[in-house]
Amino acid sequence: MSVHYQYINAEQGTKTTIPDSLERLVKRHGTPLLIFDADVVRQQYCALINALPEVTPHYAVKALPFSPALKILHGEGASFDIASSGEISMAERLGISAKQCIHTHPVKKTEEVEKALAWGCRQFVFDNSHELTKLAHYKNSVKLLLRISFPNPYARVNLSYKFGCTVEEALPLMEQAKALGLNVNGLSFHVGSQITDPERYVSAIKTCKKIWEQAKTLKLAPLEILDIGGGFPVDYTAPVAGINDFCAQIRAALHSFPQAQFISEPGRFLVASAMHSISTVVGIAQREGRPWYYLDEGLYGCFSGQLFDKAEYPLAIPAKRLLQPKEPSVLAGPTCDSIDIIRDGIELPQLREGDLIIAGGMGAYSWAHATEFNHIPRTQIVVINDIEPLPSTGTEY
Structure with a gap:
């Protein structure tokens, strides 16, 4: 019974x-x-794709570094957000192409950079001047996303506390990158974990749009990518808005953004x-x-x-x-x-x-x-x- x-x-x-x-x-x-439950992962991935059809999800491996989870998402066509040599090794063992991955840790050891490059990953994230100096040694190999900080006291985890430059620092950092011969090809942000207010994304997208347009006017970088991070909410002890309704304002904000490749870093929402x-x-x-x-x-x-x-x-x-x-x-x-x-x-x-x-x-x-x-x-x-x-x-x- x-x-x-x-x-x-x-x-x-x-x-x-x-x-x-x-x-x-x-x-x-x-x-x-x-x-x-493998079916739930597929359903969540499909729901996110339908809610943000113009955005390519890069699964944040750190959320659940479990081989079957990566295999399932790889089979669904997902890309991946990796942030350590261990995660690179895991993706490599599973036959995931480096071209499907971005390295999102803003502060990396030299060995981390070299392992990622040896694997074939070229897209990195930075948020400070010191990191640019480190990456200058690889200027002919790396492409960079500049991570902008958008502090959010309402997030379950404020992911702008530890990483991200201020809005005021963005253009000077892009100027430094250009002087060092580095290719900054996009902007990124993460408004926090388990977000319940989509306006946080909208505000960040609007601010990134201003930085994007100023950078192009000043010919600082050939910007191509906007990474809107993760943080999409899921049910725990209280229900949250459905992902399609939650993303409605985000879709509208992206439609008014300059032509770009949009990517995201969902972890929690998928698993x-x-x-x-x-x-x-x-x-x-x-x-x-x-x-x-x-x-x-x-x-x-x-x-x-x-x-x-x-x-x-x-x-x-x-x-x-x-x-x-x-x-x-x-x-x-x-x-x-x-x-x-x-x-x-x-x-x-x-x-x-x-x-x-x-x-x-x-x-x-x-x-x-x-x-x-x-x-x-x-x-x-x-x-x-x-x-x-x-x-x-x-x-x-």
């Missing part, structure tokens, strides 16, 4: 679903377990909803009048996204438990560290040892952050709904 599960911290309308094959997969593989975590209640205790439920997955594992990505994942428990009264409880992870608390004060009915806890939206910045602290192995990933057989465990970057 199948056990039904119900979300306890997600608003009605959240789109995350629980795979029908859950019990079979748990029986076969045990827990903790991650279920990666977040494609993965579920399944963990088991392995221990129960009463501490200071509250029940504590210890799971075999925690903050040092796939719930690391709560620390690094400020994520709150929708959690589901056996629906039959919800017939019982709730009380403030604690969900704790499996390590010996007291920081390893998944939820403190969450209202839960009485759970039992062996109950399964399901977390949705775990595809982005969760497994990618996970460690093997306490010598607990990283969680196994099982791929479902794929066209051809793929590795069932995620052990390589």
